[in-house]
Every structure is written in C-alpha cells, then in structure tokens.
Amino acid sequence: MNPDEREWQAQEAATDFVRSGTALHDLDPASASYVALVRALREPIEVQLPADFARRVALRADAEASARAVESRLEQRLLWILGVLFGIAALAAAVIYGGNWLQPSIDLTRQLIKPSLLLSLAGCLAVSAFSQQLPRATRRDA
Amino acid sequence: MNDSPTSHAEDQALVNAVLNGSPGAFERLVRDYQKLCWHVIQRMVGHVEDTRELCQETFLRVHQYLHQYRNESALKSWIAQVAYSVAKRHLERKRIPLAEPDADADGLSPLDRVSDDFDIETASIDNQMAGHLHAAIECLPPLQRTILTLYHLDELPIGDIAQVTGLAEGTIKSHLFRSRKQLRDALNEHMGVAA
Structure with missing residues (x-):
C-alpha cells in the first residue's frame, strides 16, 4: 500500500469512526489525527430559510405552471391559425397559378421517375433500414 | 439526511403525487429537501441572500422539470444535481472560479488565509481549533467545500456526488483526499504553533 493509499484509509477510518461513534482507542494515530476535522465537517449548517419557504415556493410553482399552460394553449391556437392561413394561401395559389406549373411539373416527374432511378432509391432505403436494425440486433445478442 | 425519503419507491410515490397535482405534495417535497438544497448552494455560493434566491430558483426548476426525473437515481x-447546476451557473455569471486551478498558488494553506479575529484569550483549545477549522473550510474553493459537505454532512456516496457534480468518481476522491489532508496538516501546524 503506497503512502497516499494509507492516508486515504486513515481518512475513511476516521469518517467511519465519527459516523458510528465507536471508541477512540480503536483508532490508529493516523486515523485519529482526522477525527477533529471529520467532526467539524459533520456539524450542521444553519438553514436560513423562512419557516413558510416550502409553502411559498409551492404557491409560486403552481402559479408559474398555470401561466405556462395558458402560454402553451395560446401558442397552439396561433399555430393552428397559421396552418389554416397557409392552407388557404396554398389553395389560392394553386387556383390562380396552377395552370402555369401543373403540366410542366407532371412532365418533369415522368422524366425523372425511371425504373433504374426507382431501383436505386429502393436500394438506398434498404441499406438505410438495415444499418439502423443492425446495432439493435447486436445489443440484443450482447 | 434523516428527514428525507430514502427508498426509490418512496421517491417515485412523491414524484407521482406532485405530477398528479395532489394537494400539498410539492410543498412536502420542498420541505424534505430544502436542507440539502441549502447545503449545496450555501457551500457553493457562500452568501445568505443569494443562497435563499437560488434555493427558490432550484425548486421552481425541480417543479418544471420533475417529469424528466427517472427513478434510476x-x-x-x-x-442536489439541480441545485448544483443552479449554483454553478450563478458562480459563472459572477466569474467566480469553481475550483482554483492551483490551490496552493499563493503558498498559503486554508488556515493561513483565515483572518486573526478569533479571540484566542477566551476560547478553549477545542473551541479555538473548531473555529479555525470552520474558517479554513470556508476558505476552500466552492467545489471542494461542496464535495466535503455532501460526503460528510449529507452522507452522499461518492458515486452520487459524481452524478451531482458531473465529475468522475476518481476526481471526487482526489478532491476529498487533498482537501482533508490539507486541512488536517494546516490544523496540526496551527495548533503546534499555538501550543
């Protein structure tokens, strides 16, 4: 056992001694030299909080939670309104400008979707799905 | 801490009660853990008014994020982890170092930094020793003070202190070892001089 290890054991022995309250003569001098320090470290610290601290904090926490709930509901409503407005705008754009871009878009899609491209896409998806499953299976085996 | 729930089942029951909005549940949680919270923050911050405010902030955060508590710890x-992070952020805002990079840089031991306003004439040797020890503990950097208190006063195992502070268990042991040795050596030296 090196000197630091011995010193650590002495510190821990003094800690156990103070916690359990066994007789001081059971301790070796190295451990006994830490007893006063350990006792000082275990002396209670005065908690300077008001007597009704818990009640006041609980009331404030409730109030803040209610405010957060109201805020969250408002956010959800605003998001919903925004979604509806976006949908209306998209519909209006489709009605007004639809003729200009609908047919060219269909033609472009037809050109892009070729059997070889679809095959490549399916291959990519399969590799991706396999690479996600592999670590899970390895963990299960382990 | 004798006044705190100790088993994970009790912890989970209390957490469920708070999350279900049972009347008085959160107040009971605060009462059970306010002493621990005070220990962590007071040892880190060392200022009574700031500690009061940060204790309140800690429990408001606990209330807000309690749904994230998993019964693993x-x-x-x-x-204690929430209290530690609140206190740590406060120290960072005030640019107060958490742990001095080189505690012995000034060549002074914690007891050397204690001001000599202690009344040696009227104090007994024991009182004198205890008084200087407490003052020396206050002179340690915030991290060391907190680790010593969590280990000795709150009796948190080293693994739990590592979780609270986000440091490795070896680092916690090293801080404990060096702080205790430094304080003991300084005390021996001081009492030798006094005698």
Missing part, C-alpha cells in the same frame, strides 16, 4: 441526488 435517488430523488435526493437528482435535486
């Missing part, structure tokens, strides 16, 4: 450790 004791509630005591989880709350």
Whole structure:
C-alpha cells in the first residue's frame, strides 16, 4: 500500500469512526489525527430559510405552471391559425397559378421517375433500414 | 439526511403525487429537501441572500422539470444535481472560479488565509481549533467545500456526488483526499504553533 493509499484509509477510518461513534482507542494515530476535522465537517449548517419557504415556493410553482399552460394553449391556437392561413394561401395559389406549373411539373416527374432511378432509391432505403436494425440486433445478442 | 425519503419507491410515490397535482405534495417535497438544497448552494455560493434566491430558483426548476426525473437515481441526488447546476451557473455569471486551478498558488494553506479575529484569550483549545477549522473550510474553493459537505454532512456516496457534480468518481476522491489532508496538516501546524 503506497503512502497516499494509507492516508486515504486513515481518512475513511476516521469518517467511519465519527459516523458510528465507536471508541477512540480503536483508532490508529493516523486515523485519529482526522477525527477533529471529520467532526467539524459533520456539524450542521444553519438553514436560513423562512419557516413558510416550502409553502411559498409551492404557491409560486403552481402559479408559474398555470401561466405556462395558458402560454402553451395560446401558442397552439396561433399555430393552428397559421396552418389554416397557409392552407388557404396554398389553395389560392394553386387556383390562380396552377395552370402555369401543373403540366410542366407532371412532365418533369415522368422524366425523372425511371425504373433504374426507382431501383436505386429502393436500394438506398434498404441499406438505410438495415444499418439502423443492425446495432439493435447486436445489443440484443450482447 | 434523516428527514428525507430514502427508498426509490418512496421517491417515485412523491414524484407521482406532485405530477398528479395532489394537494400539498410539492410543498412536502420542498420541505424534505430544502436542507440539502441549502447545503449545496450555501457551500457553493457562500452568501445568505443569494443562497435563499437560488434555493427558490432550484425548486421552481425541480417543479418544471420533475417529469424528466427517472427513478434510476435517488430523488435526493437528482435535486442536489439541480441545485448544483443552479449554483454553478450563478458562480459563472459572477466569474467566480469553481475550483482554483492551483490551490496552493499563493503558498498559503486554508488556515493561513483565515483572518486573526478569533479571540484566542477566551476560547478553549477545542473551541479555538473548531473555529479555525470552520474558517479554513470556508476558505476552500466552492467545489471542494461542496464535495466535503455532501460526503460528510449529507452522507452522499461518492458515486452520487459524481452524478451531482458531473465529475468522475476518481476526481471526487482526489478532491476529498487533498482537501482533508490539507486541512488536517494546516490544523496540526496551527495548533503546534499555538501550543
């Protein structure tokens, strides 16, 4: 056992001694030299909080939670309104400008979707799905 | 801490009660853990008014994020972790170092930094020793003070202190070892001089 290890054991022995309250003569001098320090470290610290601290904090926490709930509901409503407005705008754009871009878009899609491209896409998806499953299976085996 | 729930089942029951909005549940949680919270923050910050405010902030955060508590660790450790992070952020804002990079840079031991306003004439040797020890503990950097208190006063295991502070268990042991040795050596030296 090196000197630091011995010193650590002495510190821990003094800690156990103070916690359990066994007789001081059971301790070796190295451990006994830490007893006063350990006792000082275990002396209670005065908690300077008001007597009704818990009640006041609980009331404030409730109030803040209610405010957060109201805020969250408002956010959800605003998001919903925004979604509806976006949908209306998209519909209006489709009605007004639809003729200009609908047919060219269909033609472009037809050109892009070729059997070889679809095959490549399916291959990519399969590799991706396999690479996600592999670590899970390895963990299960382990 | 004798006044805190100790088993994970009790912890989970209390957490469920708070999350279900049972009347008085959160107040009971605060009462059970306010002493621990005070220990962590007071040792880190060392200022009574700031500690009061930060204790309140800690429990408001606990209330807000309690749904994230997983029963894998004791509630005591989880709350201590919240208190520690609140106090740490406060010290960072005030640019107060958490742990001095080189504690012995000034060549002074913690007891050397204690001001000599202690009344040696009227104090007994024991009182004198205890008084200087407490003053020396106050002179340690915030991290060391907090680790010593969590280990000796709150009796948190080293693994839990590592979880609270986000440091490795070896680092916690090293801080404990060096702080205790430094304080003991300084005390021996001081009492030798006094005698």
